[in-house]
Amino acid sequence: MQKFLDRWGRLAAAVFLIAVAGFSGAARAQGTDAAALDRPGFVAGLCGGAGPMAQAIAGGLESLAAASPEDVTWMAGIVAALGARQLRCVEPGGLILTAGAATDAVTGATVSPPGSPRTPVLNLRSRGAVENLEAALTLLSSRDAPSRQRALALLSRRPDAVPPTVFARATDLAATTAERDAIAELSVIAALSSPDMPARLAAIAGLAAEPNRRTLLRLETLREDPAYGTDTAFRDTVDAAIADSSFWVKLSSVLSVAYNGISYASILFIAALGLAVIFGLMGVINLAQGEFIMLGAYTAFMVQEGVRSVAPGLIDFYLIIAVPFVFLVTALLGILVEATIVRHLYRRPLMTLLATWAVSLFLINLVRVTFGTQNLQFVTPSYVTGGFTLVGDFIVTYNRLFAIVFAAAVLALAWFVLQRTGLGLNIRTVTQNRDMAGCIGIPTRRVDRLAFGLGSGLAGLAGLALAPIYNVNPLMGTNFIIESFMVVVLGGVGTIGGTLIASLGIGQINVMIEPLYGAVAAKVIVLLLIIAFIQWRPEGLFPAPGRRK
Amino acid sequence: MNKFSRRSFLRTSGLVAAGITGSLAMPGLIRPSLAQNGSVKLGCLFSSSGTMANIEGRLNDVVKMAAAELNAAGGVLGKTVEVIVSDPASDWPLYAQTGRQMLQQEKVAALFGCWTSVSRKSVLPVVEQDDGLLFYPLHFEGDENSKNVVYVNSPPASSVLPAVDYLMSEDGVSAKRFFLLGSDYVWPRTINKQLKGYFASKGIEPAAIREEYVPFGFSNFQTLVNQIREFADGTGGQPVVILTTVGNSIPDFFREFANQGILATDVPVLGLDALEADFEGLDTAALVGHLNCWAYLQAVEAPENDKFKADWAAYVGANNVPYRPDVVIDPMVSAYDSVKLWAMAAEKAGNFDVPEVRSAFAGIGFKDPSGYDIAMTADNNYVSRGVFIGSLNAQQSFDILWQSEGTPKPEPFSTFG
Numbered sequence: 009m010q011k012f013l014d015r016w017g018r019l020a021a022a023v024f025l026i027a028v029a030g031f032s033g034a035a036r037a038q039g040t041d042a043a044a045l046d047r048p049g050f051v052a053g054l055c056g057g058a059g060p061m062a063q064a065i066a067g068g069l070e071s072l073a074a075a076s077p078e079d080v081t082w083m084a085g086i087v088a089a090l091g092a093r094q095l096r097c098v099e100p101g102g103l104i105l106t107a108g109a110a111t112d113a114v115t116g117a118t119v120s121p122p123g124s125p126r127t128p129v130l131n132l133r134s135r136g137a138v139e140n141l142e143a144a145l146t147l148l149s150s151r152d153a154p155s156r157q158r159a160l161a162l163l164s165r166r167p168d169a170v171p172p173t174v175f176a177r178a179t180d181l182a183a184t185t186a187e188r189d190a191i192a193e194l195s196v197i198a199a200l201s202s203p204d205m206p207a208r209l210a211a212i213a214g215l216a217a218e219p220n221r222r223t224l225l226r227l228e229t230l231r232e233d234p235a236y237g238t239d240t241a242f243r244d245t246v247d248a249a250i251a252d253s254s255f256w257v258k259l260s261s262v263l264s265v266a267y268n269g270i271s272y273a274s275i276l277f278i279a280a281l282g283l284a285v286i287f288g289l290m291g292v293i294n295l296a297q298g299e300f301i302m303l304g305a306y307t308a309f310m311v312q313e314g315v316r317s318v319a320p321g322l323i324d325f326y327l328i329i330a331v332p333f334v335f336l337v338t339a340l341l342g343i344l345v346e347a348t349i350v351r352h353l354y355r356r357p358l359m360t361l362l363a364t365w366a367v368s369l370f371l372i373n374l375v376r377v378t379f380g381t382q383n384l385q386f387v388t389p390s391y392v393t394g395g396f397t398l399v400g401d402f403i404v405t406y407n408r409l410f411a412i413v414f415a416a417a418v419l420a421l422a423w424f425v426l427q428r429t430g431l432g433l434n435i436r437t438v439t440q441n442r443d444m445a446g447c448i449g450i451p452t453r454r455v456d457r458l459a460f461g462l463g464s465g466l467a468g469l470a471g472l473a474l475a476p477i478y479n480v481n482p483l484m485g486t487n488f489i490i491e492s493f494m495v496v497v498l499g500g501v502g503t504i505g506g507t508l509i510a511s512l513g514i515g516q517i518n519v520m521i522e523p524l525y526g527a528v529a530a531k532v533i534v535l536l537l538i539i540a541f542i543q544w545r546p547e548g549l550f551p552a553p554g555r556r557k
Numbered sequence: 558m559n560k561f562s563r564r565s566f567l568r569t570s571g572l573v574a575a576g577i578t579g580s581l582a583m584p585g586l587i588r589p590s591l592a593q594n595g596s597v598k599l600g601c602l603f604s605s606s607g608t609m610a611n612i613e614g615r616l617n618d619v620v621k622m623a624a625a626e627l628n629a630a631g632g633v634l635g636k637t638v639e640v641i642v643s644d645p646a647s648d649w650p651l652y653a654q655t656g657r658q659m660l661q662q663e664k665v666a667a668l669f670g671c672w673t674s675v676s677r678k679s680v681l682p683v684v685e686q687d688d689g690l691l692f693y694p695l696h697f698e699g700d701e702n703s704k705n706v707v708y709v710n711s712p713p714a715s716s717v718l719p720a721v722d723y724l725m726s727e728d729g730v731s732a733k734r735f736f737l738l739g740s741d742y743v744w745p746r747t748i749n750k751q752l753k754g755y756f757a758s759k760g761i762e763p764a765a766i767r768e769e770y771v772p773f774g775f776s777n778f779q780t781l782v783n784q785i786r787e788f789a790d791g792t793g794g795q796p797v798v799i800l801t802t803v804g805n806s807i808p809d810f811f812r813e814f815a816n817q818g819i820l821a822t823d824v825p826v827l828g829l830d831a832l833e834a835d836f837e838g839l840d841t842a843a844l845v846g847h848l849n850c851w852a853y854l855q856a857v858e859a860p861e862n863d864k865f866k867a868d869w870a871a872y873v874g875a876n877n878v879p880y881r882p883d884v885v886i887d888p889m890v891s892a893y894d895s896v897k898l899w900a901m902a903a904e905k906a907g908n909f910d911v912p913e914v915r916s917a918f919a920g921i922g923f924k925d926p927s928g929y930d931i932a933m934t935a936d937n938n939y940v941s942r943g944v945f946i947g948s949l950n951a952q953q954s955f956d957i958l959w960q961s962e963g964t965p966k967p968e969p970f971s972t973f974g
Contacts, residue, residue, distance in 0.1 A: 058728045093950070129948065129956045132730045135846050136822035165823060221790035261787075268779045275777070380879040381611040383808060383838035393840070395816055401786060405816045408779065477812070478776055479805050479838065481611060487774060522780045527771040528741050 045071055045079040048101060051113045054090060055097035058131055065137040072144055073173035084145040086113055091142060096125035140169045147178040147191070156183065160190050167194040193218070200226070208235075209245050216249035219256035220400045227253060260400025265519055271408035273515025274415035275474065279488040280495035280507055281422060282467030287493075288502030289439045290459055292350055293361045296368040297492060298485025300338050300464045304471025305480040306375060307334045309384050316387075324389040327410075327472065334472045335465040342464020346457050354456070368485070375482040384480040392476040407476040414473040422466060423504055435459045439502060498538050500548030509549055514538075596637040597909055599624060599896070600659035602670025602680065602691075607647025608774055608804045612834050613672040615880045616694065616892045617642045620669050622872045623896035633900045634907065641665060645676070652676040653683050660689045666909045667692060667899050669892060673803060674698060674744040681706065690911050692899060694891030696829075696852065698747035702969040704915065707898065707938045709891045711852050713751055714968040715961075719944050720827055720850035721752065723959055724797050725759070730825055733794025734765040736785050738810075739801030741770040748801055748829065754973030765793055775806050778813040786817065789824045798826040807835040811844055821846025821949075832886040836953040847949045851887035852927055852942035854955050859928030865890065866926075890926045897923060898933065898940065929964050939967035 053064025068083060075083070089095040089104045095113065096105050102113040103125065112119050130138060143159035150156060163170060175195040182188035199211035212230070215223045227250050235242045279301060286294045311330035315322055322329065345367055353359045395405035426432035434455045437445045446452045470488075471480075478484060495514060499506030514534060521530040542548070605614035624638040632638060641663055645651040652671060659665045660683065667690040671677040677693055684691045684705040692707045699712035710716075724732040737752065739745025749768055756766060767788055769781060789796040802810055807830060814826065821844065828835075831849040855866070866885050873882040898921060903909055906917035915938070922932030922941075929943035941964035947955025 129958060130846070131728050131948070131958050132822065132825055132846055132848075133728060139820070139822055165820075221787065225790065225792060264783060268783065271779065272777055376606075376610075376879075381605075381614060382834070382881065383611070383805075385838045388840050393816070394818060394843075397818075401790070403817050405779075405813075407816060479808050481805070483608065483610070487776065518777075519780050523784055526769060527775060527781065531772055 045075050045083065047079075047082065047114045050083070051086065051102045052100065054086070054095065054128055055102050055126075058134065061128065061130075062134045062137060065134055065141055069137070069141045069144060069169075069174070070171060072141075072148060073171060073177050077149070080145060080149045082116075084142075084149045087138060087142045087145060089113070090128065090130070090138060093127055095128060097128055098125045136166070137169075140166060144170055144174050144178070148174075148181060151183065153183065156187065160187070160194070163194055167197045170194075197226075200230070205235075205239070205242070209242065212245050212249050216252050219253035220260070220397075221257055224250065224253045224257055256400045260398075260402035263399065264402040266516075267402065267404065267408075269516035269519040270512070271405075271412055271515075272519055273512040274408075274412040275477070276491055276495050276515055277508060277511035278411065278415045278418060278470040278473050279467075280492040280499075280511060281418060281504070282463040282465070282470065283492045284463075284496045284499065284502065284504060284507040285422070285426075285466060286460060286463035287496055288507075289435055290354075290456060290463075291357060292354070292460070293357060293364065294350075294463070295361060295365040295489065296345065296371060297364075297463075297467050298487070298489040299368045299371040300342060300467035300485070301471040301474065301488055302375065302480075302482065302485035303341065303371065304334045304338050304468030305475045305484065306379065306384070306471070307337045307468065308472045308475050309386065309480065312387060323387055324391075326387065327389060327392070327476070330472055331469065334468045338468025338471075339461040339465030342467075343457055343461040345464070346460035350460065351453065351456065372482045372485075379482070381482060386475055386480065388476060411473050411477060414469075418466060418469055418473075419504070419508065422462075425462065426504065431455070431458055431462075435462075494535070494538055498541060498548055500550035503550045506548060506550035595635075596639040597633060597903075598639045598641055598663055598665045599899070600656070600663060600665035600668045600670070601640060601642045602645060602652055602656055602659075602668055602676075603642075603672070604647040605642075605644045609647045609672055612804075612832065612886070612888070613647075615878075616669075616672075616888060618872065618876070618878050618880065619869075619889045619892045620896055621876075622868065623893045625872075626868070627896070627900050633903050634909070638900075649673075649675045649679045653679045656680045656683045656689070656691070657687070660684070660687045666690075666903070667911075667914075669694070669895050671695070672888065673742070674747075675742055677706070678743060688911050690899075690914065692892075692895035694888045694895055696887070698744045698751070699969055699971050700747060702937055702939075704938065705911075707895065707918075707940070708967070708969070709895045709898070709940050709942075710887070711942050711944065712939065712967050712969055713748060713971055715942065715965045716850050716852065716944050717748060717752070717829060718755060719961060719965075720829075720848065720946050721755065721799070723946050724825070724827060724848070728959075730795045730797065732797040732825075733761070734788070734791070734796040735761075735767070736788050736796060736798045736824075737766065737768045737801070738781065738785075738798060739770055740773055740775070740803050740806060742773065744803075745770065745801035749799075750974040751971045752799065752973075754971070758973060771802060771806060773806075774804060775802070776809040778806075778810045782810075782813045782817050782819070785814075785824065786819065789819075796824050798824060800826050800828045801830060803830050807831055808839050811836070811847070812839060815840075815843035821848075831949075832888075833884050833954045834881075834886050836949070837881070837884070839953070841949055841953050842951045844949055845951055848958070849947045849949070849955060851945055851947070852929075853887040853890040853925075854927075854945045854947045854957055855885050856947070856955060856957050857926065857928050857945070859924075859926065861924055861928060862926040864926075865893065885926075894925045894931060894940070897925075931964060934966075937967075937969055939969060941965065941967055 050064050050068060053060045072080065086095065094105050096103050103110045103119055104113050110119050111117065139162055143162040146155050146159035172195050175191055179188055179191050182191055193214055196211045196214040199207045202208055212227065215227060227246060230236060230246045236246060282300065283294065283297045286292050286297070308327065308330040311333050312326040315326045315329060349363050349367065350360055353363055392407040392410050395403045398404050426435060434450050437450055438452050438455045442452055495507055495510045498514065499510035517537065518530050518534055521533050525533065599620065601617045601620050603613045603616040604610055605617060621640045624640045627633055627638045641659060643655045643659065645655050656668055659668060668684065669692045671680055671693055672695055674697055680691055681703060683689070685703060689705060690707065691705060692709055694709050696710040696716045697712065699714065723729045735756065737749045739749060753766060769784070771781065785798060800810065807828060826847045828847060828849045833855055869885055870882040872878065873880060901921045901923070902914045902917040905921060906913040918933045918938065919935035920933070922930055925931050927943055932941045943964050944961040945957050946959040948958045950956050
């Protein structure tokens with residue numbers, strides 16, 4: 009795919025450089041006799057209410073091709089102040105208010121801030137226009153690479169909103185060749201309806217190099233074009249581009265279903281893993297499992313606050329720093345619960361259900377009293393914010409990616425502990441035959457305690473992984489408990505592999521049913537499928553070896 | 558280890574059953590905040606546990622604050638107002654049970670409560686049987702007119718339809734296509750039915766409308782946001798999302814929406830239930846521009862609003878209430894309005910009896926924190942309120958984009974759908 013993109017990308021860029029050179033020449037010729045920007049008029053427009061504001065912004069965008077560099081810088085300042093809500097309207101004109109100081113919006117002179125100036129509010133129509141204008145201004149005035157990147161990304165949503173002359177000027181100012189190519193690709197849309205046939209063909213090829221539903225739609229409208237009927241070269245290019253784009257669009261939707269399924273599965277898996285250890289290995293129905301997840305998230309929050317006060321520079325990495333803390337705190341709490349309550353009830357499984365339910369109610373109320381009921385304010389580090397487009401319309405979101413990677417890491421850790429350590433061996437031994445294990449000298453009580461601690465710690469880690477995706481409040485755990493039980497029962501009590509396969513299955517089926525029958529039906533259908541499966545194989549997917557009980 | 562006898566099974570399941578009924582009954586215990594002779598009792602039906610706890614729970618305190626204000630001014634008809642709070646634990650049948658208990662045993666003069674339409678629908682038969690009075694502070698789906706319920710907030714014709722009109726106007730986004738996404742219960746389904754009727758009357762083809770529902774408490778919006786993107790990429794004009802999910806599904810939806818890189822300028826969301834409090838804990842910089850519509854927004858510039866916000870902050874500080882002092886939401890103002898309207902009607906009737914209080918409703922009204930003169934008529938128990946359309950900003954609150962000229966006359970029954 010990369011090779012394909014390179015090939016067409018280079019061709020498109022080459023042709024576009026020629027086209028753009030023509031444009032910019034025209035723009036420069038125009039620029040020499042352009043009047044200076046009407047600064048007071050622009051500010052008055054921004055302050056004049058919805059209609060004049062939209063006009064001023066549209067006018068500002070039009071004037072960019074010819075505006076002097078000073079005017080561009082000035083306008084960038086005003087638009088940034090408008091976006092940051094620092095622009096205030098007074099009679100006449102406006103002023104920019106920053107941390108106590110006020111400057112006149114037109115002249116830049118320091119003025120004394122008046123009583124209660126009005127803040128202009130952007131409606132949706134002008135907000136879109138302001139975004140375009142701000143991005144165009146960034147390309148024309150800023151040298152800051154990340155903000156130029158952001159501006160390009162934004163303009164690629166609505167490339168037809170910006171006049172080609174502005175793109176031409178931006179191309180002249182491009183910092184790198186890659187950036188010049190990117191800008192050239194944006195002005196592709198303008199060339200689609202150009203009278204010059206080679207430019208049109210190159211534009212079509214340029215569109216096909218970025219295959220997604222929007223470009224596919226644009227290409228399909230070209231079939232209505234008169235040239236499609238008369239010019240065979242044009243028709244062939246359009247048909248080839250459509251065939252190619254629709255392939256990538258289809259592929260991207262398949263990929264995104266798979267990704268959605270895997271990311272949902274990773275959430276199910278990570279929430280169910282602790283339960284699989286405790287319920288599966290120890291036979292304890294731990295209804296407080298969801299609350300250990302919640303406590304894990306709260307511990308992560310405490311770590312965040314700690315990092316904020318001790319080392320504010322590391323705040324972006326608090327999720328990583330929190331991992332050992334979260335595991336230790338929830339594991340110790342699990343051990344405490346085991347030592348005080350659960351150990352008395354090992355031979356009465358239904359009583360553990362009741363006792364752990366009481367623990368869950370207690371923990372919810374404890375957190376409610378201590379922290380309150382509102383959703384916690386988590387800092388969202390850059391690595392779990394937003395996402396990137398991989399191909400077509402397939403967006404990989406970082407928070408889900410984080411959950412997938414984290415789930416894989418936790419899987420590896422749990423597998424290692426259970427299969428490769430002495431503790432794991434003991435846990436598996438006690439699971440198979442508690443009395444016999446005791447007879448050969450395994451301290452079953454201590455093994456129980458450590459296994460419960462391990463399960464609780466894993467639940468805590470689940471809370472940490474879920475914090476960037478879901479709301480964190482005292483009740484968050486209750487949402488996971490039912491789904492976790494479904495996964496564990498379906499997977500076959502006590503096997504990590506079963507838990508993994510079951511969560512992948514439930515996740516993927518859910519995601520595939522949802523678009524067809526809706527989210528409500530998906531939940532019901534999945535539940536019915538699980539019930540049917542359990543009827544057929546009561547021990548789940550991977551039953552523990554041994555005689556049927 | 559997994560073996561248990563029939564006897565132990567019966568004993569344990571008995572305990573479990575007792576535990577379940579016990580824990581359900583426990584939050585229903587009614588706690589009088591103060592007991593005095595010569596007082597009149599008001600009952601609160603707001604959950605402070607369960608899924609609705611975070612937003613609904615604070616209304617208990619608003620009612621107490623309003624009552625304290627009345628008491629400071631000498632009470633109502635010379636009697637001290639006593640507020641009785643309960644906790645129906647977001648469990649809809651428990652609202653009816655607690656409401657009945659308050660009316661029959663505590664003899665409350667009026668009930669203030671319910672958030673979701675489900676809870677109102679379950680209290681409705683109780684207040685109708687006992688001829689009680691329920692003040693309902695949420696904007697809602699309409700299509701209901703009981704003489705025992707005072708609908709303090711707006712029916713769809715006065716809140717939702719103006720907001721949709723705004724979206725379809727040039728100053729909005731000239732919306733042409735609509736993705737209706739809601740939780741699966743009464744209010745979203747009724748609203749969407751009416752909206753579809755309204756769109757049909759505006760000449761919008763059914764193909765331009767897509768309707769999806771999610772279970773109560775749903776949080777995994779990945780697939781649905783994908784569907785929204787696919788819908789948005791189609792032809793036929795500007796797409797918008799009209800969101801009627803409730804509770805924690807609101808922040809979860811917005812988080813996923815922002816993460817998939819959709820801006821309000823691409824596909825705006827009109828969150829019919831979205832309140833300032835729903836955005837606590839969210840980074841709203843990526844969500845700036847999304848809309849909501851209510852009869853009050855925190856950004857209202859009115860001396861009444863300044864006073865209300867200051868009163869709430871002082872109340873939170875003085876009583877150690879576990880809610881944020883700087884967040885005020887429409888249902889809080891509506892709950893406050895409810896208590897004031899009840900007190901005015903009782904004063905006018907000279908009596909606390911429900912039939913007389915009810916017949917005193919006509920003509921009462923005052924300037925509430927929204928800055929509008931709210932008013933009641935003799936036609937029904939609806940209150941005329943103003944309407945605001947808000948635009949989400951980076952500070953987790955809403956700027957006022959549009960507000961109604963005056964207070965539109967409420968129409969209980971929709972002519973659409």
